[in-house]
Amino acid sequence: MATVEIHGVRKSYAGREVLAQLDLAMTDGELICLLGPSGCGKTTLLRIIAGFIQPDVGTVVVGGQDVTKLSASERRMGMVFQSYSLFPNMTALDNVRFGPRVAGRPKPEQLKRATDLLDLVGLAAHAGKFPHQLSGGQQQRVALARALAVQPQVLLLDEPLSALDAKVRVQLRDEIRRIQRETGVTTVLVTHDQEEALSIADRVAVMNGGRVLQVASPATIYRVPADGFVARFIGSGAVLAGVADAGRVRMGALMLPATAATAHAAGQHVELFVRPEHVRLEAMNGHIPPGALAADVRETVFLGALTRIRVALREADGEVWADLPSEHAEAFKPGSPVLARWDEAAPRVMKRLM
Amino acid sequence: MNRLGFGGWTILVLAAVFFGVPLVMTAAFSLWEGGDRYGWSAYRILLASPQLFNSMALSIELALATVAAVLVLLLPAMIFMNLYAPRLRPLFEFVAALPFVVPAIALVAGLSALVTGPEWLIGTPFYLVIPYFFLALPYAYRAIDVGLRSIDLPTLTEAGQSLGAGMGQIIHLVVLPSLRTALVGSTLLTLAVVFGEFTFANVLLFHTYAVYINEIGQHEATAAAALSVASFLLTWAAMLGVLLVGRGRITEGS
Numbered sequence: 001m002a003t004v005e006i007h008g009v010r011k012s013y014a015g016r017e018v019l020a021q022l023d024l025a026m027t028d029g030e031l032i033c034l035l036g037p038s039g040c041g042k043t044t045l046l047r048i049i050a051g052f053i054q055p056d057v058g059t060v061v062v063g064g065q066d067v068t069k070l071s072a073s074e075r076r077m078g079m080v081f082q083s084y085s086l087f088p089n090m091t092a093l094d095n096v097r098f099g100p101r102v103a104g105r106p107k108p109e110q111l112k113r114a115t116d117l118l119d120l121v122g123l124a125a126h127a128g129k130f131p132h133q134l135s136g137g138q139q140q141r142v143a144l145a146r147a148l149a150v151q152p153q154v155l156l157l158d159e160p161l162s163a164l165d166a167k168v169r170v171q172l173r174d175e176i177r178r179i180q181r182e183t184g185v186t187t188v189l190v191t192h193d194q195e196e197a198l199s200i201a202d203r204v205a206v207m208n209g210g211r212v213l214q215v216a217s218p219a220t221i222y223r224v225p226a227d228g229f230v231a232r233f234i235g236s237g238a239v240l241a242g243v244a245d246a247g248r249v250r251m252g253a254l255m256l257p258a259t260a261a262t263a264h265a266a267g268q269h270v271e272l273f274v275r276p277e278h279v280r281l282e283a284m285n286g287h288i289p290p291g292a293l294a295a296d297v298r299e300t301v302f303l304g305a306l307t308r309i310r311v312a313l314r315e316a317d318g319e320v321w322a323d324l325p326s327e328h329a330e331a332f333k334p335g336s337p338v339l340a341r342w343d344e345a346a347p348r349v350m351k352r353l354m
Numbered sequence: 355m356n357r358l359g360f361g362g363w364t365i366l367v368l369a370a371v372f373f374g375v376p377l378v379m380t381a382a383f384s385l386w387e388g389g390d391r392y393g394w395s396a397y398r399i400l401l402a403s404p405q406l407f408n409s410m411a412l413s414i415e416l417a418l419a420t421v422a423a424v425l426v427l428l429l430p431a432m433i434f435m436n437l438y439a440p441r442l443r444p445l446f447e448f449v450a451a452l453p454f455v456v457p458a459i460a461l462v463a464g465l466s467a468l469v470t471g472p473e474w475l476i477g478t479p480f481y482l483v484i485p486y487f488f489l490a491l492p493y494a495y496r497a498i499d500v501g502l503r504s505i506d507l508p509t510l511t512e513a514g515q516s517l518g519a520g521m522g523q524i525i526h527l528v529v530l531p532s533l534r535t536a537l538v539g540s541t542l543l544t545l546a547v548v549f550g551e552f553t554f555a556n557v558l559l560f561h562t563y564a565v566y567i568n569e570i571g572q573h574e575a576t577a578a579a580a581l582s583v584a585s586f587l588l589t590w591a592a593m594l595g596v597l598l599v600g601r602g603r604i605t606e607g608s
Contacts, residue, residue: 052512072515079516085509089531099517102527143513150517 002063002153009058020210033197036207078147082159086131093127099150117145137168157189237275238320252316257344269352278346279322284337292339384580396576409566417548450495458553493543501536
């Protein structure tokens with residue numbers, strides 16, 4: 001258990017910058033998710049923390065000690081890989097006791113620790129099985145137990161759930177969270193799955209283009225995205241380009257309600273970002289009250305409890321999505337005229353990069 | 355019957371006849387003692403010949419030395435390439451295929467003309483280990499390569515490192531046990547190549563098992579047939595060994 005600090009880490013391959021002057025700090029016992037699209041540098045950052053890659057510049061400090069120059073085997077960091085990485089020639093028990101074994105711990109201690117950890121991950125009954133006799137989810141649990149067996153300062157999880165099917169993924173995700181809380185080990189999890197990140201992490205670091213764009217709690221990341229990329233990448237929502245105009249955003253002939261626009265100078269090019277759960281729809285009866293926007297239903301997508309409805313604004317070139325309880329959504333057929341509205345405090349307004 | 359169908363069974367029977375008849379006829383000929391007499395005299399001649407055991411012992415020594423060369427030179431090079439220099443794979447593939455396109459007689463001519471070295475090597479039959487290594491290279495390389503491709507070597511190595519193991523421990527505890535089937539396969543293929551090699555030994559005047567078979571065939575035809583049958587059975591036993599090792603699960607721990 002330890003704090004982790006990344007100071008000014010930069011990494012390039014053949015002139016292509018993969019990580020750009022990156023700083024990140026993790027507190028003791030925290031579970032932080034590195035989240036971003038493919039190629040954003042999240043796995044490179046994890047491998048730098050693990051010691052598999054040396055940064056071009058910058059330092060990695062764990063528990064107050066600079067470990068940048070230490071090899072992976074000297075860092076005491078348990079790691080779980082995306083591909084099942086159990087040693088194929090060993091049983092689950094032998095896999096888990098591998099770390100204590102190479103560290104020269106007495107055999108009774110190795111066996112006790114391995115048995116306890118297999119019990120922790122719910123696989124005590126499978127201790128004698130070889131990896132090929134275990135399912136993918138079971139293999140990743142054994143890998144998790146094996147990583148914990150070295151009593152790591154930091155636990156590193158490199159997309160550990162991505163090779164599993166949806167149901168097992170959710171089960172194991174919850175299990176990782178439970179085990180992380182029980183052991184209190186500082187954990188870094190890399191994922192490109194935002195649902196996974198938001199549901200499991202204490203904090204999420206959203207990355208793109210080798211940079212950390214925002215580090216915050218899942219709720220903050222979702223509700224208060226730092227910029228347009230984070231807003232687009234996390235969850236779903238409509239992005240409407242316009243010009244700040246006091247407490248509104250002017251978009252063509254339309255004035256879109258958004259008190260957040262007051263943070264921008266009048267005339268500033270901005271993007272208004274509104275999530276589907278903030279948009280309400282009503283049937284239009286010919287009258288357009290103040291604050292409502294005339295629109296036409298374009299598409300409905302049944303999602304189970306909710307139905308997502310895409311509507312096109314009439315007086316501007318823009319579309320928004322609205323999530324309605326499915327039993328209320330049947331009235332809105334494609335082509336039908338509607339009124340769309342949202343609470344003026346709900347949208348985020350961000351400066352538009354031209 | 356239904357799965358193979360008539361055509362399948364026809365091909366199977368024809369193949370069995372094609373491979374089986376020469377073998378049966380060779381076995382029958384090895385038992386022939388002239389006229390209409392059959393017996394074990396050819397086999398008795400062989401067992402009474404000290405040359406058989408001398409040549410076999412030499413071939414076994416050369417085969418073991420070649421296997422050692424494969425394990426000491428080729429295996430570490432392939433592990434290194436897979437871990438640290440995967441871009442060199444095409445070069446390895448090319449070099450491993452070279453012995454197929456260079457005729458043995460050209461190799462032996464080159465070796466005779468160019469290689470000089472210490473008397474303990476050049477003056478003894480162990481000189482043959484050098485060309486035998488290259489002859490066995492394509493087969494040994496392929497067998498080890500299949501084994502290395504079947505395990506995710508880089509990830510297993512990184513997993514071992516993250517658990518605090520050094521490279522020596524990872525190779526000893528993880529890589530070699532995981533490659534056991536591949537290494538047994540490569541060893542048996544190397545043994546088979548060395549046992550069957552004739553050109554090098556004959557030209558360089560070493561009395562190996564294959565040279566002995568050729569010699570005895572020139573004046574004891576039935577004994578040569580008996581030797582062929584015995585060699586065939588030995589090869590079958592070796593292949594059976596590969597199959598059994600391949601099926602057995604690998605266990606490890608202490």
